[in-house]
Amino acid sequence: MADPATYRPAPGSIPTDPGVYRFRDAHGRVIYVGKAKSLRSRLSSYFQDISGLHPRTARMVRTGASVEWTVVSTEVEALQLEYAWIKEFDPRFNVKYRDDKSYPYLAVTMSEEFPRAMVMRGSKRKGTRYFGPYTHAWAIRETLDLLLRVFPVRTCSNGVFRRAQQVGRPCLLGYIDKCSAPCVGRVDPDEHRAIAEELCDFMAGSSDRFVRRLQARMREASAELDFEAAARLRDDIGALTKALEKSAVVLPDGTDADVFALADDELEVAIQVFHVRGGRIRGQRGWVAEKDAETLPEVVAHLLQRVYGEEEVPREVLVPVLPDDPDAMTQWLRTRRGSHADLRVPQRGDKRALMETVERNATQALARHKVARAGDLTARSQALHDVQEALGLDDAPLRIECFDISHIQGQEVVGSMVVFEDGLPRKSEYRRFVVRGDVDGRTDDTAAMHEVLTRRLRHLVSVDEHGGDRPGIDDETGRPRRFAYPPNLVVVDGGAPQVAAAQAVVDRLGIEDVALVGLAKRLEELWLPGEEHPVILPRSSEGLYLLQRVRDEAHRFAITFHRQRRSKAMTVSALDSVPGLGQTRKAALLGRFGSVKRIRAASVEELAEVPGIGPATAARIAAELGAQAPEPAVDPRTGEVLDDAPAPVAGADAGAAAEQVPIPEQEDAR
Template sequence: MFNVQEELKKLPPKPGVYIMHDERDAIIYVGKAVNLHNRVRSYFRKIVGRGPQIDQMVKQIERFEYIVTDSELEALILENNLIKEHRPKYNTMLKDDKTYPYIKVTVGEPYPRILFARRQVKDKARYFGPYTSSQAVRSTIELLNRMYGLRDCAKVLPRDFGKERPCLNLHMERCCAPCTGEVSEADYRKRVDMALELLSGHYDPIIRDLTEKMTEASEAMEFEKAIRYRDLLASVQQVAQKQKMSENIGENRDILGISVDNSSPDSDGVVQTFFLRDGKLIGREHFYMTHVAGRKKSDILSEFIKQFYGGTPSIPREIILPCEVDDRELLEQWLTAIRGGKVSIKVPVKGQKEKLVELANTNARLVLDKDRERLKREEGRTIGAVKEIRDLLGLPKADRMEAYDISNISGFANVGSMVVYEKGKPKRSDYRKFRIKSVAGPNDYACMK
């Protein structure tokens, strides 16, 4: 039997990761420590003011285990991996586990293409992003292909030269049709280079070029061509106009803001992130953090940084926070190792950066307020409806509801299905299908038994 007090005495004064288990041996918390002996023992002391959530967790600890590491940095990496793998109940968790779109240019091909990608891989291609809007990425790719007549097909060139007739894009003047073999690699590469210039944010030469071509076509009475250049010019100017936010050209940084709802033990927090790449705002996104009740904002931000940047290939040179985090130097060291270049975590006190942080905080607060209103409405539709059913049926509680249905094919192959609702919401992970072999013929009552 696991004796907590005896095991506490065996804890080494070394850095590492500790893992808390409940009575079912489920992992309920993972943490790191510079000194395992001091850190783990602190959970079992009577400490006032550490928060109701931690107190609740300690009551459920049945046993613990630990892994010793050579450094605090190794402990941080191991902790992050274990949290992502086990998703413990009492760890502050990042709800949104999504991938962000990139624009991929296959510069390693003789006739490159511009593609939509969800992740970066080492394949000799150039990637731009990440972006927060998939629609904006697809629109940009369509614009570039239309502007420079680039191919969007899956043909392998030059192997597939002349195997098929050119597609409709050639006749619509949307592609220069390199598949015919009549476009040299050098000429096609010039088109790709111009597209790369636009993706890199160098809009002025492209705007001048389109303006000159539009003027020349108009003077030559080629009005259809002039209209086409005019439309392309308007599209480029629109893209360029969206990228005007920043005072430092060429800087890559993320601006983080945070807002926390402490109204209940199950409340969430929101981290708002502004993504600036090459000095331009490419988008913003908000992320929900669970189990934040009683936690300091600095601790929540630290957990967010570990979970978010540990799973994204695009780490900026600078991360701007609204408040200091306790393990800032350790996080900088870890992020620098992942990025392969120096990463700084800063807290501005004045100037444009401080205003951007305040803007991020305001956006996080607005998201949380809207979400609180949505949850109240949702609670009326879900938990409120369950309470009404419970009262009508005279039940002491109705937290979990299961519904079954039986079906067959012309009286044969009976099957059953089960759907589950918990607290008024569908719990799809518990949905089940059953093959019923003990009942012959269409007999729903016998199948239910």
């Protein structure tokens, strides 16, 4: 830990203008990003008596080794720059103030010719309308299943849609009238788009209008004695009503708002948010985050910045207290939304009643979390202390890296590296390795471990060679170099042979400040380099439990990567035999023709029209695919092979040959 006085800026050197500042550690890594109306006032507060700082802030100041700042002209610019830097550097002392889950949305892809309704997670795409978020994906599917009776928009993937177009038959949903079947031309693109727009209007809050319209049509059908049509409309009304019952009406129709509530103590804050769309609660989320601010207004400012930096801003944002500069925050929200947005504290009426409900949820969530937290913080500290004592380290290993190898009989050998900081996984720094097997020509576990550790640890040597004040930072880009930050402890999955391989790498590279240990699965013993006997930790040891978690995470990460590569290797296509044809060109060919069979039937000129496929490559494709056994012609009605059908010919005559195949007449699907 550094003494803050060693890097405190000289008096008078800090400007009084608004700006954004960054703290860096001894390796040059950005550990904290903040903003201030007055940089001098804010930064000076960090270098006062440390005992008066928040515990998390005090730890950050001791970890830091330098501070730098950038002056901006307005508070809005400071908000934008602060968010950009937090997203770029992911500082360890900046609290995320949002959960790490990806919540599902009901998405309607209005940018496609035939819009599709589906469950979607992750970043939002342009031209797609989103409704939610929902807590569970099954809730979206249940709601969508009810709505498809009234709004039969397509829900199939593009691949299923194209196959249905090719065979001329819809899928099951088309037969049971839960899809308008645009794939076979039952509706044209304009009619299908109108159905999708009605679904979006219904989900956006115009629900009563559709129910009233269906009720009027049901009465008309009943008056005309068309009781079958009236019964169908009655069932449609029931489906809409059931879908509406899943979300309670809490605010006037048409209200779009996010309602936040907080419950905090000295260390953490519980956050709850209700998403109201069209006056109905469409989703609810809650999470607990560490607290890095003294007051709730500061917490609210950080919360809004992190949540709406990655999510859509509604028309109203209701919070328990306003941030310190509500006008700047409101203006920033409006720039993120692209239109008007209100930030306020509800004082009375339905919105205040809803806020109280959200606050009760936050209070209960914090109470539940305290019960679990009481043991968690103590267990993490005890675990690091146990590892330090067992391995004889000078300090607790705050950064642990674990390596594992996965393969089947020497095939598809891969390695994994997982990182734990302060006893918690840091998944953004996980790495995967494809083992090349270039160590003495062997591909066993020890040789693979030797190669993986060499490829990782040699970066520590290259970082040291750069020298300077920030050896881990690229001077041109200002970003960390690859594998710039050294581990305090390296854990390998295995016993004495794997540890010996790791120690050989460390000795060859001349690295002295990295501890090594191996964790063997059989008896869960710890193997240290050069030791004849292992270290045995008690089964109840928190340190052993931490190392097991690290080892198991590395094993999971490695075997997942191995399975991906093994599955990819087992997926063999006829295009794989064409020399010089990579994944991009294969995708372009399949996107143009739809299948290998159609590629085989295409002429050289047609192949050459595909982007990235020149005449020479087109000729190779035609030659390779023509040399392979062609697929037999099949009767589309019975599935029987047509023995008397001539085989398709690759090359320029493929189209003519295909025309000679007798195609039986299709029966009416109805």
